Amino acid sequence: MSKIIIVDDSATMRSQVRQALAAGNFQLVEAVDGQDGLDKVNADPDISVMILDVNMPRMNGIELAEALSKNGRVAKGLKIVMLTTEGHADLIQRAKAAGAKGWIVKPFKPDLLLAAVQKMAA
Amino acid sequence: MSSTPQHPDSPPIHPTGGEPTSLWxxxxxxxxxxxxxxxxxxxxxxxxxxxxxxxxxxxxxxxxxxxxxxxxxxxxxxxxxxxxxxxxxxxxxxxxxxxxxxxxxxxxxxxxxxxxxxxxxxxxxxxxxxxxxxxxxxxxxxxxxxxxxxxxxxxxxxxxxxxxxxxxxxxxxxxxxxxxxxxxxxxxxxxxxxxxxxxxxxxxxxxxxxKVEERTAQLRERNREMQVVLDSIEQGIVTVDASCQLLPEHSSSIETFFGEFVPGETFADYLSRSCVTTAEWFSMNWEALADGFLPMELAIDQLPKHARIGESSYDFEYRTKLDDSGELEAVLIVVSDKTNEVAREHAEALQREVLTMLERAMKDERGFAAFYKESTALLAKVEGASHESATSEEKRALHTMKGNAAAFGLGSISKACHELENAWGRSTLLEAETAFEALKNRWLELGETAERLLGDADEDTIRVPASQLETLLELAVDGGSEKLAAELAELLLEPTSPALERLESQALQIAERLERSPLKTHVESHGVRVQRASFQPLWSALVHVIRNAIDHGIEAPEERLDADKDAAGKISIRTQVVDGSLIVTVEDDGRGIDWERVRTKACEVGLPNETCDDLVNALFATEFTTRDSVSELSGRGVGLAAVANAIENLKGSISVTSLPGEGTRMQFVIPLETHSTQLVADSAQSRQTS
Known part of the structure; x- marks a missing residue:
C-alpha cells in the first residue's frame, strides 16, 4: 500500500484531497505546513508521493520541495505534485526547478487527482 | 390500361425490344x-x-x-x-x-x-x-x-x-x-x-x-466543400500533432481570433502572438502532456480553458485522437468567442454590485461617501504607475483601494486592483496599462451609479435631525453663544462606532473567504468621537490589520480544536481614550506572530532585527511580507505599511504584543490634543457578535 502525504495549511483542502483519494488503496498522512511536512517525510521513509500546496506558513511548498531535493529524498524516488491555481506559470517553473514533477490546478476534479496519484504511486 | 402491379424500384419496361439496342x-x-x-x-x-x-x-x-x-x-x-x-x-x-x-x-x-x-x-x-x-x-x-x-x-x-x-x-x-x-x-x-x-x-x-486524376479532382472538390464548411463555422478549429505543431486544416475563424495561420508553427507560438500568458500556460501544460508524468486526461484538462485578448474572451476545448497503441496522435482545439457572453455576465455582475452599493449606501451613507471619495483619490494617485515606477506610496494606495472595495462588496473592483498589482509585479508596461484601464473603466462604470446615488451627499455633508436643529435654534435665540459653539463643534465629530462596525463586517467577510468561519467579533467604541476627515485614512488602513489577523493569525477550526481552543476564532476591535490619548486596539486569539520568521525575513531584506522594536518596525515596513506567494487577500507586504503611514500622519505610535499560540494585540496610540477628539464618557458602548 502506497503512503501519500498531503501538505496543505487549509484543513478544507486536506479533507478534499483525502476524499478524492478515498477510492484508491492508499495510506494517507497529513501535514499542516511545510515544516510539518518536512519533519513527517524525514521521519517516514515509506512515504512515496507528496501532494504539496504552495502557499503555507512557516515553510512554503517550494522551500519544502527544495529541501527534499537537497537532502536526497527526491532522488530516492519521492514524487512531488504541486497544488496550485491556474495561470501561475512562474510558480510552477520554480516548483519544477525545486524538484516537483507535476502540478494539479485547484479546484481539482477528484477523479483526475485520483488517477494522477495512482499513476505516481504505481 | 394494364393493371399489373409494378414494383416502384423495378426498371421501366420498354415498349419495343430494348435488348439489341442495348447490346449495340x-x-x-x-x-x-x-x-x-x-x-x-x-x-x-x-x-x-x-x-x-x-x-x-x-x-x-x-x-x-x-x-x-x-x-x-x-x-x-x-x-x-x-x-x-x-x-x-x-x-x-x-x-x-x-x-x-x-x-x-x-x-x-x-x-x-x-x-x-x-x-x-x-x-x-x-x-x-x-x-x-x-x-x-x-x-x-x-x-x-x-x-x-x-x-x-x-x-x-x-x-x-x-x-x-x-x-x-x-x-x-x-x-x-x-x-x-x-x-x-x-x-x-x-x-x-x-x-x-x-x-x-x-x-x-x-x-x-x-482515373487518378478524376479521383483527385473528386477529393479536391470534397476538400473544397469541407473548407466551405470550416469557413462557415464560427468557432476556431485547429488540429495539432503530438509535437504541438499546427496541421494545415483550420477554420477561418481562428485567423479572425489569433491572426495569420502558419501551418507547422506550434500552437503555443501561434497563441503567443496575441496572448503571451495563455501561451505560456499552454506550453507548460503541453510539456507535462509530453513528459507523461501526469495522466493524459489530467494534463489535457489543465490546458488553458480561457483567454482574454483585449476586449475579447475565448474559451478553449480540447479533443484528443489516440493511435492504436493509445499514444497521443493529434489534438483538435476548438476555440469559441465568448465575448458577448462575458459582456452579458459583466453587465449582470455590474448590476449586482450596484445593488450591493445601494444597500451599503443606504445603511451607511457617510461611510460610503467617504469610501467613494477616497477610492477616487486613490485611483488618481495610482494612475500612470507601472511595474518599474510604482512607488511604495502608490502601491499602498492601490492596496488600500483593493481592501476597501472588497469591504464594500465591490468584488470586481478588488479583483481589478489585484490584477493591476500582479501586472506591476511582473509584466510589461503594456500589461500594466491594460490592467489600469480595466480598473479605471470598472470604477467609472460603478462611479456613475454611485454619484447618482450619493447626490450631493458626500462625506462633508452633515445631516442634522430636526429636533437637534431646534435645540440649536433655541440656543441661538437665547444668546448662549459659547454653548452654541460647543454644540456646533460637536457636529463636526463623528462617533467611531460606524467605522468599527464597518471593520467588523469586513472581518466577517474575510473570514468567510479564508475558510476561517465562524468568527466571533467584539466591537467596543466607548462612545469615542473623532474628527472625521483626519481619521478616515486610518479606518481604511485598519482593514489590513484585520486581514492579517485572520489570514496569518486565526488558525483553521481543526487546528484550533487540537490546541484546546474554541473552534471559532475571535477578533476584538476597540477604541477608547486613556490619559488623553485615543487607543485603537485590534486583538485576535490566533497562533501569534512567528517572531523568528519575522527576524529571518527582516535579515534577508536587510532591515534591523535586534530588538523587539526593530521587529515591530520590520513588520510595518514597506514590502515586508513573510509570505512567499500572494493571494488576492494578503502577502504583498503593503497592507501594514499603509497602517504605519496613517498612524504617522496622526502622530501616533504602534505597539504589538504577541505570544505564540495565544494571539496578537496591536495597539495604535494617538495623542488627542491635536485632533480634537472627544470622549463621551458617560456610557460605554460595546457590542458583541458571534
Missing amino acids: TRFLSAAVLPKTVSAFEASYLARMNKIALWFFIAHLPVFMLVAWANDTGVVSVALMTLAVLAVPVLGCRAIESERRKSYVFAFTSMCMGGVLVHAGQGPVQIEMHFYFFSILAILALFANPMTVIVGAGTVAVHHLALWYLAPASIFNYDAPLWVVLVHAAFVVLEAFAAGFIARNFFDNVIGLEK
Whole structure:
C-alpha cells in the first residue's frame, strides 16, 4: 500500500484531497505546513508521493520541495505534485526547478487527482 | 390500361425490344474510347507509333528476301512495300492525333500483310497468312479496340477485293468464296479477343492516370466543400500533432481570433502572438502532456480553458485522437468567442454590485461617501504607475483601494486592483496599462451609479435631525453663544462606532473567504468621537490589520480544536481614550506572530532585527511580507505599511504584543490634543457578535 502525504495549511483542502483519494488503496498522512511536512517525510521513509500546496506558513511548498531535493529524498524516488491555481506559470517553473514533477490546478476534479496519484504511486 | 402491379424500384419496361439496342450500345461503348486523351496516353501512343514506323521500315529488306526466294520479283515487291510505307510516313505528317496515327498503322500493317502474301506466292503462300493474325494480336498494344477493328476491316476489304481481282495474289489454289469467309471468321474471332484485351489494357493501365486524376479532382472538390464548411463555422478549429505543431486544416475563424495561420508553427507560438500568458500556460501544460508524468486526461484538462485578448474572451476545448497503441496522435482545439457572453455576465455582475452599493449606501451613507471619495483619490494617485515606477506610496494606495472595495462588496473592483498589482509585479508596461484601464473603466462604470446615488451627499455633508436643529435654534435665540459653539463643534465629530462596525463586517467577510468561519467579533467604541476627515485614512488602513489577523493569525477550526481552543476564532476591535490619548486596539486569539520568521525575513531584506522594536518596525515596513506567494487577500507586504503611514500622519505610535499560540494585540496610540477628539464618557458602548 502506497503512503501519500498531503501538505496543505487549509484543513478544507486536506479533507478534499483525502476524499478524492478515498477510492484508491492508499495510506494517507497529513501535514499542516511545510515544516510539518518536512519533519513527517524525514521521519517516514515509506512515504512515496507528496501532494504539496504552495502557499503555507512557516515553510512554503517550494522551500519544502527544495529541501527534499537537497537532502536526497527526491532522488530516492519521492514524487512531488504541486497544488496550485491556474495561470501561475512562474510558480510552477520554480516548483519544477525545486524538484516537483507535476502540478494539479485547484479546484481539482477528484477523479483526475485520483488517477494522477495512482499513476505516481504505481 | 394494364393493371399489373409494378414494383416502384423495378426498371421501366420498354415498349419495343430494348435488348439489341442495348447490346449495340454496349459494344460501341466498349469499342470507342472516351474522347479525351490523357497526357500519359498521348506519350505512350507517340512511342508506339514511332516503334511501328521503324518496324514497318524494317519490312522492306525482309519482303525483298521473300520475293527473291519465291521468285516473285524483288523490284516490284520493293516498290509495293515502299508504296505501303508511304502511307504512314505521309499520314504521320498530316495527322496530329496520336490515336489517329495508330489507325494509320493498323491500316498499314494489313497492307504489309497483303504485300507479304503476294511476295510469298508459291508453296508457303497460305502460311504467310499467319502474318495477319500475328499483327492483329500485336495491334492490341495500342490499347484501343478501334485500332484492331481498323486492321480487321482492312484485311477483310483486301481479301474480298483481291480474291475477285487477283486471286493468285492471296491463294495458291483456286479457292472458292467460302474459303475467304472461313479466313474472315477467324479474323473476326481474333479481332474480338484482341479488342477486348486492348480495352482492358486501356482501362486498367493506360487510362489509370486519368482515373487518378478524376479521383483527385473528386477529393479536391470534397476538400473544397469541407473548407466551405470550416469557413462557415464560427468557432476556431485547429488540429495539432503530438509535437504541438499546427496541421494545415483550420477554420477561418481562428485567423479572425489569433491572426495569420502558419501551418507547422506550434500552437503555443501561434497563441503567443496575441496572448503571451495563455501561451505560456499552454506550453507548460503541453510539456507535462509530453513528459507523461501526469495522466493524459489530467494534463489535457489543465490546458488553458480561457483567454482574454483585449476586449475579447475565448474559451478553449480540447479533443484528443489516440493511435492504436493509445499514444497521443493529434489534438483538435476548438476555440469559441465568448465575448458577448462575458459582456452579458459583466453587465449582470455590474448590476449586482450596484445593488450591493445601494444597500451599503443606504445603511451607511457617510461611510460610503467617504469610501467613494477616497477610492477616487486613490485611483488618481495610482494612475500612470507601472511595474518599474510604482512607488511604495502608490502601491499602498492601490492596496488600500483593493481592501476597501472588497469591504464594500465591490468584488470586481478588488479583483481589478489585484490584477493591476500582479501586472506591476511582473509584466510589461503594456500589461500594466491594460490592467489600469480595466480598473479605471470598472470604477467609472460603478462611479456613475454611485454619484447618482450619493447626490450631493458626500462625506462633508452633515445631516442634522430636526429636533437637534431646534435645540440649536433655541440656543441661538437665547444668546448662549459659547454653548452654541460647543454644540456646533460637536457636529463636526463623528462617533467611531460606524467605522468599527464597518471593520467588523469586513472581518466577517474575510473570514468567510479564508475558510476561517465562524468568527466571533467584539466591537467596543466607548462612545469615542473623532474628527472625521483626519481619521478616515486610518479606518481604511485598519482593514489590513484585520486581514492579517485572520489570514496569518486565526488558525483553521481543526487546528484550533487540537490546541484546546474554541473552534471559532475571535477578533476584538476597540477604541477608547486613556490619559488623553485615543487607543485603537485590534486583538485576535490566533497562533501569534512567528517572531523568528519575522527576524529571518527582516535579515534577508536587510532591515534591523535586534530588538523587539526593530521587529515591530520590520513588520510595518514597506514590502515586508513573510509570505512567499500572494493571494488576492494578503502577502504583498503593503497592507501594514499603509497602517504605519496613517498612524504617522496622526502622530501616533504602534505597539504589538504577541505570544505564540495565544494571539496578537496591536495597539495604535494617538495623542488627542491635536485632533480634537472627544470622549463621551458617560456610557460605554460595546457590542458583541458571534
